[in-house]
Amino acid sequence: MNSTKNIQGKQNSAYIIISEKDLPAIFEIVGDTIYLKDSKALPFKINFPLYLNEELAKIAAMILDGSVSKNLMRCSFAQKKDKSKVTEFSNIIKRRFSINDSFSIHKGSGTHEISYSRKAFVSFLYHCLNIHKSDEKARIPYWIWKSPRSVIIEYLRYAFAMEGSVSSYLRANEVKFHSTDLQYMRDLKNLLKNKFDITSKIHKYYIKGYGWKYFLYFQDKENIIKFMEIGFALQSHQQRLEEIVGSFKNKAWEITLVEIFNLDKNAFNASELKRIFPYIGTWTIYQRLRKLINKRFLMKEKRKYYLTDQGYKVALSLKDKVKNTSLRTNPKKNEERIIKFLDLKGKSYRNEIARELKIKPPTIRDTLRRLIQQNKIEVADVDKFKRKFYRIKNPTTILDHNKL
Secondary structure: OOHHHHOOOEEOOOOEEEOHHHOOOOEEEEOOEEEEOOOOOOOEEOOOOEEEOHHHHHHHHHHHHEEEOOOOOOEEEEEOOOOHHHHHHHHHHHHHHOOOOOEEEEEEOOEEEEEEOOHHHHHHHHHOOOOOOOOOOOOOOHHHHHOOHHHHHHHHHHHHHHHEEEOOOOOOOOEEEEEOOHHHHHHHHHHHHHHHOOOOEEEEEEEOOOEEEEEEEEOOHHHHHHHOOOOOOOHHHHHHHHHHHHHOOOOHHHHHHHHHHHHOOOOEOHHHHHHHOOOOOHHHHHHHHHHHHHOOOEEEEOOEEEEOHHHHHHHHHHOOOOOOOOOOOOHHHHHHHHHHHHHHHOOEEHHHHHHHHOOOHHHHHHHHHHHHHOOOEEEEEEOOOOOEEEEEOOHHHHHHOOOO
C-alpha cells in the first residue's frame, strides 16, 4: 500500500517526523526495536521521533542507483563514479537504524555495491519512507516535497550525483538528468520549478534493444546559476559546474541597461548609445534596445527611449556587478565565417560550429538567429537529440553576390 496513506508524517518547525503511532500495523514496537509482525525477520532500531532530515534524503536519492526488491527482502546501492558514497550509505543506515551486521559489499568491474537482506528494514523503507520497489516506477518520496529547503536540496544534490551530468562549457552549457521513468522526470521538473524557479525541458529518445529513455535538461545562464544553490554531491560534477558558472560573462542586455542607467538622463536616443558601444554596429544597437523594450525595461516615444520603473530597479541592482566589456567578436565576421563553414560542411549544428570555429556557443546562437532573420540560412532538420542542423538558404545568391 502506498505509504502516503499509511504514514501521516508530522511537521515541526524544521523537519517532518515519524513517531511510534505513525507506523503502519505491519510493524510491532518493543522499546526502540521495530519488528515485522508475524515474521521471523530480523528487527532494527529507531530513536523516536524519527526526523526525516538531510541524511534520509540522501538515502532516498542514492536508491536511484540501487533498488528495493519487489518482495521487500533486500535493498542495495551500487556506485562506480564515487565509491565513497557506498561507505556514506552504510554509515547513515548504521546511525539511523543501528544496522551494521547484515550487509555485504561486492567489488567487481570497478563498481562497489552494498546490500542489506533484512525484510523488516526494507519494508520500512517502502512503507514509511515511500521509496519505490524495483517493479514500480521511480518516484520522489512524498515527504521530500513537504520538507524544509535544506532537505530538498540534499535530495536533489544526491539525485543529480546519481543520475545527472554537466557538460563542459567548452562544448555546451548544459545540466542533464537521465531516467527511464517519464513521470519521475515530470515530477522532478515540477520540483525544480516550484522550489527553485529552475525551468527545464524533457527530451525523449529511443535506444534500439533497450527502449525509451528520457533526459531533463537546462542550458541557459540564469537556470544554471540558480542550480548552483543545489549543485552535485559528486566532486567532479560540482567542479565542472563551478567552471561553467565562472565562465559566464555579463549579457549584452545587462551591460546596455547599466550604461543607459549611467547616462543619468530622462530620455536618450540610439546615437548616444552608439557612442558608448563603438565596437558594435547600428543594427546591433537597435537589437539591444528592442530586447530591453520586450523585457519592459525601456519604453519608446517619438524616437526617444526612457527607462521604466522596472528597468530602473533592475539597472540599480546590476550597476555594481556589470562592466562595459566587448562581449563578442565582430558580428559581421562571425556571419561570414559561419556561412563559409556551412558552405563547406553542407549542414551543421550549433555546438559543432562553435567547436570548429572556436567561437563560444552563445555567440554562435545569436549569429545563427541573425542569419535566419536575414533569410541567409535555414533549419535543415532536427535529430533525435533535438539538435537543429542549419544550412545555407539560396547558397548561390549569398556567396556569388557577397551580400554578407
